[in-house]
Amino acid sequence: MMKEILKRPANLVREPLRYCPGCSHGTISRLVAEVIGELGIGEKCVGIVGVGCSGRSWRYIRCDWVMVPGHGRTLACATAVKRCHPDNIVWTYQGDGDLASIGMAESIHAINRGDKVTVIFVNNTYFGATGGQLAPTTLIGESTSTCLEGRDSETMGNPIDVCKLLATLDSEGYIERAALDTPAHIMQAKKAIRKAFEVQMNGEGYGFVELLSACPSNLHLKPAEAMKWVGDVLAKKYPLGVYKTPGKEVQA
Numbered sequence: 557m558m559k560e561i562l563k564r565p566a567n568l569v570r571e572p573l574r575y576c577p578g579c580s581h582g583t584i585s586r587l588v589a590e591v592i593g594e595l596g597i598g599e600k601c602v603g604i605v606g607v608g609c610s611g612r613s614w615r616y617i618r619c620d621w622v623m624v625p626g627h628g629r630t631l632a633c634a635t636a637v638k639r640c641h642p643d644n645i646v647w648t649y650q651g652d653g654d655l656a657s658i659g660m661a662e663s664i665h666a667i668n669r670g671d672k673v674t675v676i677f678v679n680n681t682y683f684g685a686t687g688g689q690l691a692p693t694t695l696i697g698e699s700t701s702t703c704l705e706g707r708d709s710e711t712m713g714n715p716i717d718v719c720k721l722l723a724t725l726d727s728e729g730y731i732e733r734a735a736l737d738t739p740a741h742i743m744q745a746k747k748a749i750r751k752a753f754e755v756q757m758n759g760e761g762y763g764f765v766e767l768l769s770a771c772p773s774n775l776h777l778k779p780a781e782a783m784k785w786v787g788d789v790l791a792k793k794y795p796l797g798v799y800k801t802p803g804k805e806v807q808a
């Protein structure tokens with residue numbers, strides 16, 4: 557009899573993924589579903605999503621969901637759900653455009669209030685679903701559909717290091733940046749996601765995980781090349797590691 561080594565996590569819905577080949581969103585869906593299952597919190601979890609590629613995650617992760625209209629209102633909605641239902645585990649799944657561009661005000665204020673929610677932030681440096689436009693995280697010199705010649709700091713500003721920015725706020729929480737380019741980094745990303753849920757469950761504050769991800773379609777790279785770019789280029793600009801732990805000063 558063959559030994560079963562890998563199986564579908566109970567909280568991962570049996571549904572074909574509607575992401576481009578090589579996109580990191582599929583990996584993230586699996587990791588979050590695994591963590592929710594291992595922590596046994598599926599019945600208490602409420603996920604909040606906006607629109608864009610990240611907004612499709614409700615199809616794949618088994619828990620209750622709220623979809624907010626448009627980009628940017630996700631963390632404001634998470635605050636409301638958590639305050640009305642404090643016994644629920646409330647979490648968001650957000651891309652660069654949602655969390656760091658249109659929703660930057662909502663994100664900063666929710667984290668500044670120390671709302672006890674969990675945030676999964678997908679940094680792939682683009683507005684993916686709408687055609688690969690410049691995002692706040694786009695690197696200097698990186699070409700997008702709205703800056704074909706590459707991002708120029710003089711006219712478009714510098715890339716925003718979201719973990720570093722949020723870690724300066726005085727509220728209590730956990731902040732870690734991980735990447736999805738290698739098996740070792742993916743395992744670390746899972747640990748970070750788990751920790752971000754545990755901090756909320758323990759009432760210690762918010763949990764925030766940034767995941768450096770590949771968007772091969774907008775990078776115009778093959779999936780393997782896009783993964784390599786995440787490790788070789790993106791992680792150089794946005795260093796991996798823990799940026800904040802409840803009760804401690806900024807660490808990175």
Ligand code: SF4
Binds near residue numbers: 574578581684773
């Ligand atoms: S556009 Fe980018 S982020 Fe969106 S599904 Fe395709 S590869 Fe993934």
